[in-house]
Amino acid sequence: MDETEREAGRQLMRRCDQLARFSETPEHLTRRFLTEPYRAALDQVAAWMRGAGMEPHSDAAGNLIGRxxxxxxxxxxxxxxxxxxxxxxxxxxxxxLGVLAAIACVERMQATGYRPQHPVEVIVFGDEEGARFGVAMIGSRAFTGTLPTEWLDKTDASGMSLACALRAYGLAPDRLGAARRDPATLLAxxxxxxxxxxxxEQAGLPVAAVTRISAVKRARLRLTGALGHAGTVAMSERRDALTGMAEVVLAVEALARRGACIATVGNVTAKPGAANVIAGHAEALLDIRAPENAALEAALAELTTTGQAIATRRGLSFTVETFYHAPSAAFAPGLVRLAQQALGPRGAAAPVLISAAGHDAAMLAPLVPSVMLFARCRGGISHAPEEEITAEDAAAAITAFSTLVDLVDRAGPAATV
Ligand SMILES: [Zn+2]
Structure with a gap:
């Protein structure tokens, strides 16, 4: 790695520090979609885009695009x-990291006056995290034309709807459809x-290619039994929904530990919910993930059968109601190969990663050939102030990403299948 590459890594770290100042609260970084700190951060990113020779504009959904x-x-x-x-x-x-590395890539071209074969656009998608309106990937869904229009009525904690927030930001909710980009106009x-x-971290490598994003389902697990007096109903005659749910939760964990899936029960509620009343009803929220759709369906089917067996044995009834589904997204094999090639000589030793977390790329992949690179972060910690990367890894990531951009640009459509 030469000094120019190292300096690009340091510059990226400085810019991340700068963006971290645009926050809704002073004590920690919170920057939700369409808030004033979000606009200020986006203005700063637009200024960096201009500096890199791009003319940025906002699309109808608030995505910032520089060309x-x-x-x-x-x-x-x-x-x-x-x-x-x-x-x-x-x-x-x-x-x-991804936005700033993309800009760094363009800066590198601009510094040498290099013009790629294809136009390069850097896009900052709005609301990937879903931290404000309870629904995620609003920007990339609008960009791919897959945003359900009823989501405009989703509200934030203050009761403001997405439509209202878009209007307050200066965007027209009824024009959201204009943000859709024809996939035929995109190479990758x-x-x-x-x-x-x-x-x-385990492999001792800074960057690796990602082959796919796991499928995710979220479901409400419900057990119904009979409520009763905590003192007078004999232990042998109880139909306790909460103890049944405890067994179901452990069955979820056992299934996941066997490697069938990744699964989490993040919340359990019992009703009526008093110390001296046997719970007649219990509800749990399940998040279940697997790399392939079929594996996810199989794991959920097994869980349903196990839950029903537990319910039958305990005199309860059991239901599973799925309320969220994101199918798995496979990246283009040709692009995955180029992504591995972009890692240089150490690429061959790099693990092939599967993302169990959702990303904007999951929205793009079904319509446009896509691929991701992952950069090492300390302890795998994210969504917390302790999230940390090193300037050396940032530099390695920019170099790998730039190389990938160059490889894809030169190879053209043939490489994207
Ligand atoms: Zn992210």
Whole structure:
């Protein structure tokens, strides 16, 4: 790595620090979509885009897009991006790393007057995290034309709807459809992101290619039994929904520990919910993930059967109601190969990563050939102020990402299948 590359890494770290100052609260970083700190951060990113020779504009959904002209303006666009909205109490690299590395890539071209074959566009997607309206990927869904219009009625904690927030920001909710980009105008979508896991730390490597994003389902598990007096109903005659749910929760964990899936029960409620009343009803919220859709369905089916067996044995009834589903997104094999090639000589030793977390790339991948690179982050910690990367890793990530951009640009559509 030469000094120019190292300095690009240091500059990225400084910019992440600068963006971290745009926060809704002074004590930690919170920057939700369409807030004033979000606008200020986006203005700063737009200024960096201008400095890199791009002319940025906002689309109808509030995505910021900067374009760097290629040798042939009518060729399909090589799209690079990520997000700069954050969760509440966030770190400073989740999303920002990808946006700033994409800009660094263009700066590198501009410094030498290099013009790629294809136009390069850097996109900052709005509301990837879903921290404000309870629904995620608003920007990338609008960009791909997959945003359900009823989401405009989703409200934030203060009761303000997405439609209202868009209007207050200066955007027209009824024009949201104009944000949709025809996939035929895009060559590929490339995204760099922090790993949010520890595989790279374990492998001792700064960057690796990602092959796919796991499928996710969220479901309400319900057990119904009979409420009763905590003192007078004999232990042998109880139909206690809460003890049944405790068994179901442990069955979820056992299934996941066997490797069938990744699963979490993050919340359990019991009714009536008093110390001296046997719970007649219990409800749990399940999040279940697997790399392939079929594996996820199989794990959920097994869980349903197990839950029903537990319920039958205890005289309860059991239901599973799915309320959220994101299918798995596979990246283009040709792009994954180029992403591994972009890692240089150490690429061969790099693990092939699967993302168990959702990203904007999951929205793009079904429509546009896409791939991601992950950069090492300390302890796999993210969505917390302790999120940390090193300047050396940032430099390695920019270099790998730039190389990937160059490889895809030169290879053209043939490489994206
Ligand atoms: Zn992210």
């Amino acid at each position: 760097y002209e290629g040798q042939q303006p009518d060729k399909p666009v090589l799209l690079l991006g990520s997000h700069i909205d954050t969760v509440v109490g966030a770190g400073r690299y989740d999303g920002m 979508y490339l995204e760099l992101h922090i790993e949010q896991g520890t595989r790279l």
